[in-house]
Amino acid sequence: MSKQTRAFDNKKLVGELFTLTYGALVSQLIKDYEKDEEVNKQLDKMGYNIGIRLVEDFMARSNMGKCQDFRETADVLAKMAFKMYLNITPTIANWSPANDEFSLMLDNNPLVEFVELPEDRSKLNYSNVLCGAVRGALEMLQLEVEAWFPRDSLKGDNVTELRIKFIRKLTDALPAGED
Amino acid sequence: MQEDATNVLFELLHDELISYVYSNDIDMKSKQISILESHGFRIGQSLAEQLTKDSSRFKDELEIMKFVCRDFWSAMYQKQVDNLRTNHQGVYVLQDNCFKLLKRISSGKQYLEFAPRFLAIPCGFVRGALANLGINSIVTAEVISMPAVKFQIMIQRV
Amino acid sequence: MAVCIGVIAKENYPLYIRCAPNVENEVNFHFTVHTSLDVIEEKVASLGKSTSISTTDLREFYLGQLYPSEDYRIYGYVTNTKVKFVIVVEAANTQLRDNEVRSMFRRLHNAYTDVICNPFHVPGDKIKSKSFDSVASSMIVPERKKENPLVI
Numbered sequence A: 001m002s003k004q005t006r007a008f009d010n011k012k013l014v015g016e017l018f019t020l021t022y023g024a025l026v027s028q029l030i031k032d033y034e035k036d037e038e039v040n041k042q043l044d045k046m047g048y049n050i051g052i053r054l055v056e057d058f059m060a061r062s063n064m065g066k067c068q069d070f071r072e073t074a075d076v077l078a079k080m081a082f083k084m085y086l087n088i089t090p091t092i093a094n095w096s097p098a099n100d101e102f103s104l105m106l107d108n109n110p111l112v113e114f115v116e117l118p119e120d121r122s123k124l125n126y127s128n129v130l131c132g133a134v135r136g137a138l139e140m141l142q143l144e145v146e147a148w149f150p151r152d153s154l155k156g157d158n159v160t161e162l163r164i165k166f167i168r169k170l171t172d173a174l175p176a177g178e179d
Numbered sequence B: 001m002q003e004d005a006t007n008v009l010f011e012l013l014h015d016e017l018i019s020y021v022y023s024n025d026i027d028m029k030s031k032q033i034s035i036l037e038s039h040g041f042r043i044g045q046s047l048a049e050q051l052t053k054d055s056s057r058f059k060d061e062l063e064i065m066k067f068v069c070r071d072f073w074s075a076m077y078q079k080q081v082d083n084l085r086t087n088h089q090g091v092y093v094l095q096d097n098c099f100k101l102l103k104r105i106s107s108g109k110q111y112l113e114f115a116p117r118f119l120a121i122p123c124g125f126v127r128g129a130l131a132n133l134g135i136n137s138i139v140t141a142e143v144i145s146m147p148a149v150k151f152q153i154m155i156q157r158v
Numbered sequence C: 001m002a003v004c005i006g007v008i009a010k011e012n013y014p015l016y017i018r019c020a021p022n023v024e025n026e027v028n029f030h031f032t033v034h035t036s037l038d039v040i041e042e043k044v045a046s047l048g049k050s051t052s053i054s055t056t057d058l059r060e061f062y063l064g065q066l067y068p069s070e071d072y073r074i075y076g077y078v079t080n081t082k083v084k085f086v087i088v089v090e091a092a093n094t095q096l097r098d099n100e101v102r103s104m105f106r107r108l109h110n111a112y113t114d115v116i117c118n119p120f121h122v123p124g125d126k127i128k129s130k131s132f133d134s135v136a137s138s139m140i141v142p143e144r145k146k147e148n149p150l151v152i
Helices: A010-032 A036-062 A070-086 A129-140 B005-023 B029-051 B061-077 B109-132 C026-049 C098-117 C130-137
Strands: A091-093 A101-106 A143-151 A160-169 B083-086 B091-096 B137-145 B148-155 C004-008 C014-019 C062-068 C072-078 C084-090
Touching: A010 A036, A010 B005, A010 B029, A010 B061, A010 C098, A036 A070, A036 A129, A036 B005, A070 A091, A070 A101, A070 A129, A070 A160, A070 B005, A129 A143, A129 A160, B005 B029, B005 B109, B029 B061, B029 B109, B029 C098, B061 B083, B061 B091, B061 B109, B109 B137, B109 B148, C004 C026, C004 C098, C014 C026, C014 C130, C026 C062, C026 C072, C026 C084, C062 C098, C072 C098, C084 C098, C098 C130
Parallel strands: none
Antiparallel strands: A091 A101, A101 A160, A143 A160, B083 B091, B091 B148, B137 B148, C004 C014, C004 C084, C062 C072, C072 C084
16 A cells, blocks of 8 residues: 555645534534534633643744743744644734734634535634633633634624733643633 | 644544543443544545545546545545455455554553544544445444554445 | 536435526426436446546546537536536537636536535535535626616
8 A cells, every 4th residue: 555646735634634623523512502602612612621732732842932921922822823733824913002912813714614604603603712722722821811703704704803812920820720 | 753733733623522522421322432423424525525526536446445545544644554455245444553543542551442432533534435435334443452443344235 | 608507416416506597498407407417327337337448538527518409518527426517508609618618617516525514514405505606606607688787
């Protein structure tokens, strides 16, 4: 079985496998939960679990030290983490005057590559796993944040915007984890 | 070689799907396996559609099997199947000596009992891909010794 | 430009049929698409047999023109997953070349693949995807009468 047939673009295919697996996960949650809000919550929770596990891998790959401020965190998140794991580089935008809140603009979201949201799913935040993952990962780095999607191209917005808000610095104690 | 980062993310997601399905109705082990298998089926179906759209027309069953062992396997696991055997009566055995989704849990015997939940989705992958290519089958997997796995495909002829 | 585009499932029932907006005999087109299936099956079966001839075009998805009719030309395409695409063109439309038909099929096939990968789509169900519809619609002859502008 050593004969090579065609050379596939492996990175793209792993990406597709990820996209399709995520689709399977969402479809399972939709079967199990009546309300879109519940599904969103579950997706966020799963993202959180992924985020807290991903941090270690990220640290090993990036050799990053601690970020100096929230602006640097935004930079690392967009230009390194999103690039590394999702192969996209979101644009950082809409900083709040206090520099404690910013948006990642995703002009290309691999999670929704094939997705067309049914009309009766208008409250579903399909990509909510990303909110959880960002929240989980930053929490492991002693940053408590909130993350949500104010705009989503799946719902007809012209851009997908992931908003991240700094809440507080955590002390070195272990994070409390999910309730 | 360091594993591709997108792969790490896939594996974490895959684990989340498994542990989510297992967090529901604890008493129904066989149901959980079949839920996971059906997700694998759906994904396999989609990927077969994707991966065969630029190839030429398959002329027979063996060509389809070779596609599964080479292209499909490479797309899923970045390696090909190590061995393909058939009895020429509709049974094919695919052997992967280092099955990727078991590699991470293979470091101890105590994890062997977890193998079935990690093999349900991959069995579905194969069954879904074959079904979409017009072959109905039953796919089962057996751990030879961690992380080597044998997938047995029994073609269902109508 | 086509007057009718059809997508037929493995099991030979229609997944999608779209006709030009000004055709009067839409039922006829459904019938045409359906009859073309037999020709497709025949063609594919004959290709399967002639394994000794190893020319590449026998392994192609594009089957070319299926059968001639007085008013229309009917083209066929079959994927490895046994889904059939049919494009019906007016016989009077002589500018359309083989390569263009081929590329129309490619575009339909790509769009179809995306439909299958949509987690909300149930394989085997009729195609309801808006993006597939817009790809197919772009290949359909537009309404000829322009008196009534489209209101969106």
